[in-house]
Amino acid sequence: MSGGWQREGKRSAGRSAGEAEVARRLVPPLGQGQALQRWLAAARRLQLPHAVVVSGATGGGKSTVLQWLTAALLCPSDLDTEGPCGVCRVCTMVANDAHPDAHVVALARDDDDRDANKEQKKSFYVISVEQVRHAQEQLAHLPVMGRARVLRIDAADRMHASAQNALLKTLEEPGQHTFLLLEAARPEHLLGTVRSRSQRLPVLPLPQELLRAEILRRLPTAGGVVDRLVGLAGGSLGRALDLHTERMTKLHDLVVGALADPNSLRPFAVAGAVLDGCTERRDQLQAASDFLWLWRAELRARLTALATAANGAYPAELAEPWTSWLEASLYAERDLGLQIPAGQALAACLLRCQAGG
Ligand SMILES: [Zn+2]
Numbered sequence: 181m182s183g184g185w186q187r188e189g190k191r192s193a194g195r196s197a198g199e200a201e202v203a204r205r206l207v208p209p210l211g212q213g214q215a216l217q218r219w220l221a222a223a224r225r226l227q228l229p230h231a232v233v234v235s236g237a238t239g240g241g242k243s244t245v246l247q248w249l250t251a252a253l254l255c256p257s258d259l260d261t262e263g264p265c266g267v268c269r270v271c272t273m274v275a276n277d278a279h280p281d282a283h284v285v286a287l288a289r290d291d292d293d294r295d296a297n298k299e300q301k302k303s304f305y306v307i308s309v310e311q312v313r314h315a316q317e318q319l320a321h322l323p324v325m326g327r328a329r330v331l332r333i334d335a336a337d338r339m340h341a342s343a344q345n346a347l348l349k350t351l352e353e354p355g356q357h358t359f360l361l362l363e364a365a366r367p368e369h370l371l372g373t374v375r376s377r378s379q380r381l382p383v384l385p386l387p388q389e390l391l392r393a394e395i396l397r398r399l400p401t402a403g404g405v406v407d408r409l410v411g412l413a414g415g416s417l418g419r420a421l422d423l424h425t426e427r428m429t430k431l432h433d434l435v436v437g438a439l440a441d442p443n444s445l446r447p448f449a450v451a452g453a454v455l456d457g458c459t460e461r462r463d464q465l466q467a468a469s470d471f472l473w474l475w476r477a478e479l480r481a482r483l484t485a486l487a488t489a490a491n492g493a494y495p496a497e498l499a500e501p502w503t504s505w506l507e508a509s510l511y512a513e514r515d516l517g518l519q520i521p522a523g524q525a526l527a528a529c530l531l532r533c534q535a536g537g
Pocket residue numbers: 255256257264265266267268269270271
């Protein structure tokens with residue numbers, strides 16, 4: 181859920197239908213090829229599996245795929261049997277999360293209506309059982325506009341276990357022309373009972389050339405840094421665009437500074453600098469996980485460069501500390517997931533690097 185452009189895009193979802201229709205148009209997913217094509221054709225015929233987990237990296241285009249797939253289910257146009265038309269009223273409503281038969285369950289957002297959040301027990305961290313039950317009540321009604329009903333759960337991997345258990349009822353008996361689309365960066369966090377009742381649609385990373393072209397199309401002034409963005413983004417356009425923001429540039433500078441001179445790494449000072457200016461707990465969590473993601477992206481880029489330079493031979497000894505630094509950051513991710521305070525998780529990670537590296 182990081183990234184200015186993504187937040188902007190997702191924010192428009194909260195607007196009223198009339199206002200939203202001018203705000204956004206449906207965008208086709210990039211670089212997904214034949215694999216997605218098969219799912220889309222099935223969706224057009226209303227023969228999609230009743231539950232699909234759309235997985236992939238953060239900022240990697242899962243939301244775009246989900247909206248396109250939802251539109252493929254709901255679009256009434258006969259023009260295209262392989263996908264949604266993308267331009268009709270229904271497609272535009274889907275693009276704005278304003279279609280009456282496409283229900284969305286998501287974590288709370290900064291700009292949400294606070295009263296509605298309280299009523300549905302929406303939080304920034306976990307999807308509650310009340311939210312799932314509320315959506316199930318809505319699915320009990322007939323489709324308003326005809327073709328199908330869709331329930332999309334964003335960050336489904338953040339569903340509380342009780343919410344996942346409540347969802348099983350719908351997974352087992354979804355009802356005619358009812359489809360569940362679950363978005364998950366970490367599908368392994370879903371219960372086995374949920375996973376076994378769903379099919380998985382992985383969103384593919386973008387090939388480097390396509391990513392480069394798309395960055396330059398959206399950020400025409402990024403020519404000087406496009407190689408760095410492509411190198412770090414791991415095929416994720418959302419990440420690449422996010423990396424160009426002031427906030428991420430600051431975090432990246434901290435990562436590069438720490439890696440430039442591992443011997444003088446000061447764990448508590450770096451952790452403090454990462455969280456500097458974050459007053460809310462969720463902002464701290466976001467900054468910490470973005471820092472850890474950049475940390476891994478930078479380490480991976482360096483390990484790849486070493487392996488390339490070794491030209492088939494075992495990479496030089498230099499690779500060793502960085503491998504253990506990678507591991508340390510994964511422990512820290514786990515700590516954040518266990519709701520250990522961000523500063524503590526980061527400092528522990530950097531202390532581990534210092535000791536092991
Ligand atoms: Zn359409």
